[in-house]
Amino acid sequence: xxxxKRTELSLLLIxxxxxxxxxxxVTLANHQFSYQGLSIISALFVFWTLIxxxxxxxxxxxxxxxxxxxxxxxxxxxxxxxxxRPDLFIPQAMWLSAGLIAFIxxxxxxxxxxxxxxxxxxxxxxxxILLVFTIAFGVDIGGNKNWIILGPVRFQPAEFAKxxxxxxxxxxxxxxxxxxxxxxxxxxxxTLPHPRFIAPLMVLWALTMAMLIVQRDLGSALLYFGxxxxxxxxASGRWSYVALALCMFFTGSAxxxxxxxxxxxxxxxxxNPWADPTGRSYQxxxxxxxxxxxxxxxxGLTFGYPSIIPEVHTDFIFAAIGEExxxxxxxxxxIAYILIVxxxxxxxxxxxxxxxxxxxxGLGVLTALQVFIIxxxxxxxxxxxxxxxxxxxYGGSSMVASFILLGMLFAISEATATP
Amino acid sequence: MxxxxxxxxxxxxxxxxxxxxxxALLVLLLSYVVYIQVIESNTLAFHPLNRRTAETSxxxxxxxxxxxxxxxxALSKLSQQEYQREYPYDAVFSHVVGYDSPKYGKTGIxxxxxxYLSGQINPEKRLGAxxxxxxxxxGNTVVLTVDAQLQQVAYQALGNHRGAIxxxxxxxxxxxxxxxxxxFDPNTLDTTWNSISQAASSPLLNRAAQxxxxxxxxxxxxxxxxxxxxxxADKNHQFTCSGSLKIGSDxxxxxxxxxxxxxxxxxxxxxxxxxxxxxxxxxxxxRTRMAxxxxxxxxxxxxxxxxxxxxxxxxDFAKLNDGDLAQTxxxxxxxxxxxxxxxxxxxxxxxKGIMMKPYLVQKIMTPDGTILNQxxxxxxxxxxxxxxxSQVADMMVSVVKEGTGSAAALRDIQVAGKTGTAxxxxxxxxxxxxxxxxxxxxxxxxxxxxxxxxxxxxxxxxLARQILLQALR
Numbered sequence: 043x044x045x046x047k048r049t050e051l052s053l054l055l056i057x058x059x060x061x062x063x064x065x066x067x068v069t070l071a072n073h074q075f076s077y078q079g080l081s082i083i084s085a086l087f088v089f090w091t092l093i094x095x096x097x098x099x100x101x102x103x104x105x106x107x108x109x110x111x112x113x114x115x116x117x118x119x120x121x122x123x124x125x126x127r128p129d130l131f132i133p134q135a136m137w138l139s140a141g142l143i144a145f146i147x148x149x150x151x152x153x154x155x156x157x158x159x160x161x162x163x164x165x166x167x168x169x170x171i172l173l174v175f176t177i178a179f180g181v182d183i184g185g186n187k188n189w190i191i192l193g194p195v196r197f198q199p200a201e202f203a204k205x206x207x208x209x210x211x212x213x214x215x216x217x218x219x220x221x222x223x224x225x226x227x228x229x230x231x232x233t234l235p236h237p238r239f240i241a242p243l244m245v246l247w248a249l250t251m252a253m254l255i256v257q258r259d260l261g262s263a264l265l266y267f268g269x270x271x272x273x274x275x276x277a278s279g280r281w282s283y284v285a286l287a288l289c290m291f292f293t294g295s296a297x298x299x300x301x302x303x304x305x306x307x308x309x310x311x312x313x314n315p316w317a318d319p320t321g322r323s324y325q326x327x328x329x330x331x332x333x334x335x336x337x338x339x340x341x342g343l344t345f346g347y348p349s350i351i352p353e354v355h356t357d358f359i360f361a362a363i364g365e366e367x368x369x370x371x372x373x374x375x376x377i378a379y380i381l382i383v384x385x386x387x388x389x390x391x392x393x394x395x396x397x398x399x400x401x402x403x404g405l406g407v408l409t410a411l412q413v414f415i416i417x418x419x420x421x422x423x424x425x426x427x428x429x430x431x432x433x434x435x436y437g438g439s440s441m442v443a444s445f446i447l448l449g450m451l452f453a454i455s456e457a458t459a460t461p
Numbered sequence: 462m463x464x465x466x467x468x469x470x471x472x473x474x475x476x477x478x479x480x481x482x483x484x485a486l487l488v489l490l491l492s493y494v495v496y497i498q499v500i501e502s503n504t505l506a507f508h509p510l511n512r513r514t515a516e517t518s519x520x521x522x523x524x525x526x527x528x529x530x531x532x533x534x535a536l537s538k539l540s541q542q543e544y545q546r547e548y549p550y551d552a553v554f555s556h557v558v559g560y561d562s563p564k565y566g567k568t569g570i571x572x573x574x575x576x577y578l579s580g581q582i583n584p585e586k587r588l589g590a591x592x593x594x595x596x597x598x599x600g601n602t603v604v605l606t607v608d609a610q611l612q613q614v615a616y617q618a619l620g621n622h623r624g625a626i627x628x629x630x631x632x633x634x635x636x637x638x639x640x641x642x643x644x645f646d647p648n649t650l651d652t653t654w655n656s657i658s659q660a661a662s663s664p665l666l667n668r669a670a671q672x673x674x675x676x677x678x679x680x681x682x683x684x685x686x687x688x689x690x691x692x693x694a695d696k697n698h699q700f701t702c703s704g705s706l707k708i709g710s711d712x713x714x715x716x717x718x719x720x721x722x723x724x725x726x727x728x729x730x731x732x733x734x735x736x737x738x739x740x741x742x743x744x745x746x747x748r749t750r751m752a753x754x755x756x757x758x759x760x761x762x763x764x765x766x767x768x769x770x771x772x773x774x775x776x777d778f779a780k781l782n783d784g785d786l787a788q789t790x791x792x793x794x795x796x797x798x799x800x801x802x803x804x805x806x807x808x809x810x811x812x813k814g815i816m817m818k819p820y821l822v823q824k825i826m827t828p829d830g831t832i833l834n835q836x837x838x839x840x841x842x843x844x845x846x847x848x849x850x851s852q853v854a855d856m857m858v859s860v861v862k863e864g865t866g867s868a869a870a871l872r873d874i875q876v877a878g879k880t881g882t883a884x885x886x887x888x889x890x891x892x893x894x895x896x897x898x899x900x901x902x903x904x905x906x907x908x909x910x911x912x913x914x915x916x917x918x919x920x921x922x923x924l925a926r927q928i929l930l931q932a933l934r
Binding site: 219272277279319320327330331334335336338339346347350368369372373376377379383384390391394396400403406407411413417423 | 486499504
């Protein structure tokens with residue numbers, strides 16, 4: 043058996059044991075054990091093993107860490123959701139299967155990743171339309187005004203829009219990188235490219251500001267903006283982009299802070315949560331209590347009180363991990379994300395084609411920033427924002443989008459591995 | 462492949478930097494989470510607004526609080542799947558033991574020893590999920606130094622008067638009884654909260670450690686020691702009392718009842734509680750030395766112990782005029798002290814000039830009887846020389862034998878004491894008595910205050926007698 047295949051299968055087995063152990067710990071302590079639940083877990087286990095065996099026939103050299111890391115994080119998420127909201131366990135298990143299917147579809151679509159770059163405008167425009175749609179018609183569900191309801195289907199288009207926009211940016215920036223780097227103009231100390239070439243970046247800046255103002259979503263704004271800027275830097279190697287972008291973002295944010303009271307409230311809560319611990323900063327203070335009470339090893343699954351925190355199964359699921367699994371759990375989760383980011387950049391650096399280099403790098407930056415913003419938010423490192431923790435938070439859109447992201451990385455790593 | 466042969470070198474270099482930046486962000490985040498969950502862990506876990514301790518304590522059996530002989534003062538009983546706190550002695554111990562109410566929080570021992578009583582502080586809690594294997598279900602037992610029988614006698618002795626009684630062991634500092642009246646029943650706290658929290662008589666206040674009163678003449682024992690130490694008087698020095706002391710042009714300090722005591726030595730002055738003598742001694746000591754003695758006897762600092770006390774109020778000695786300085790010498794003016802400190806003052810003369818640190822908790826035991834913590838007596842201050850302390854103790858014997866404190870005398874046991882009748886703006890004088898017995902080998906010291914009840918010798922002294930009798934039984 044080939045090294046990659048063996049590694050992937052044995053890591054998947056370990057991730058499966060994490061899920062089995064979590065399921066037994068929660069259900070035995072709560073007296074909810076059922077063979078139905080056990081069979082769901084077995085089905086998932088068989089499903090991802092089959093996926094691994096199938097794709098390894100065609101993708102023999104792809105990164106063997108990506109799928110197991112995703113399954114590991116999803117297993118922790120599934121365990122926590124079973125513990126926090128047992129009624130959402132089966133839906134989340136379905137979303138995990140949907141994610142695995144999305145993974146395999148993405149891997150097939152991206153089997154020749156360089157070909158995707160020709161669809162860049164389709165991707166870019168679809169992404170922007172999805173975003174504009176969300177901004178214009180977004181419905182507030184559970185505190186986040188980024189849901190679109192189409193008849194029976196409810197989803198968060200922003201989760202997919204960010205992937206489409208990254209594909210667009212990777213293609214656009216890799217084609218124009220010479221122009222971005224050399225066709226420059228001097229504005230005082232700043233060296234900037236011709237305005238024509240940074241037009242798409244300005245559009246994205248305008249969109250993120252709209253997100254901030256209309257949707258009150260500082261987290262998504264920061265995520266889109268940070269990813270765009272970092273990708274522009276990766277393509278051009280020019281710090282002036284970063285400097286200009288940071289200036290624009292902070293100017294925009296400062297104006298928003300001065301004009302919009304809801305932005306002020308968010309920032310004030312962040313600066314001093316103890317001023318109103320039972321009112322406006324209730325959530326963040328409860329989240330800190332949960333993390334502190336967890337300590338090194340946590341209270342153990344089902345022995346903590348994470349349900350004191352509102353919205354604990356989506357945005358605040360990290361605090362629940364901190365309380366019941368302690369630093370052991372939170373560190374494991376963060377390290378798993380670090381490994382995903384590391385593998386993404388590894389694929390980027392091993393790649394020979396600028397498009398796939400930028401795409402994999404952009405996906406790495408996106409993952410890092412998303413994790414940083416949401417975990418930073420619930421730990422009071424950053425102002426609190428309502429974005430999901432990839433693969434762990436409850437929710438279909440986020441789960442499927444995360445698996446699409448990993449599918450892209452998987453395909454790129456295969457393409458780069460073959461000499 | 463040589464690095465220079467790799468195509469797209471520039472873009473590779475910037476991706477490399479972006480990779481380092483992304484991973485650095487997450488490493489920074491991880492370090493911050495470590496900070497929150499390790500360094501800030503205890504602060505957050507035991508933060509008063511964190512409901513987790515309260516939630517847990519409803520699920521586990523909270524430990525008992527018992528007196529020194531094991532009589533149960535507080536226990537948890539299971540009703541409707543939740544534990545509820547019961548206090549078998551009703552209002553008798555409410556200020557010592559405190560209360561544990563889901564609605565109004567925790568006070569007293571229930572509050573200070575919450576971590577032990579709820580079992581949250583146990584070391585196995587650090588083991589995460591594994592700690593569930595050790596869970597024996599119950600919190601730890603806190604054994605107090607108080608004697609339930611003595612406490613009941615003291616509680617009944619005060620009757621319906623407002624006031625406080627502190628009984629302690631002068632040699633160890635162990636509190637044997639601590640009563641404050643009016644009291645409240647912690648069993649019915651949730652239904653009676655409004656009336657007791659708003660009552661003008663403040664039943665929630667622990668007068669024994671938090672009530673601030675002018676000490677009146679009982680402070681004279683300290684002034685006597687100061688006078689001996691500063692050699693302003695010796696055993697034989699004769700003072701003259703003409704019934705009043707004119708200070709400056711506009712102030713006169715008078716004896717109660719305007720009696721002139723004539724010629725008398727320090728022992729006799731203390732026995733009859735001569736205001737003129739002690740007012741004069743305060744003037745002779747002067748502002749600096751008076752301030753120094755109040756500091757030496759610990760009035761300027763709080764005791765860090767398991768008793769929540771109020772800070773005593775001292776006058777600003779540097780700014781006192783002579784009249785107010787003389788007033789301070791007889792325990793009046795702006796000087797305010799707690800009954801606990803007066804019991805400690807009596808204990809100092811009973812314990813060769815050494816003031817022991819008072820304590821309420823003797824030991825903490827796990828449900829299976831393993832001792833987690835045991836208090837050993839600690840000397841807090843040494844304000845007086847042992848020879849001078851025993852001279853003052855002798856003078857205090859005279860107070861009971863032939864002076865104002867005769868109502869505290871016991872038939873076979875020599876009692877030392879001092880009475881006080883403290884004028885105050887709230888009505889009739891407060892009646893004070895501090896003392897200890899047996900005088901030759903002190904086992905118990907006591908401070909009694911009965912608010913607005915009149916003379917110390919007629920009201921507080923007989924109460925102290927009852928308590929000493931019970932305590933020495």
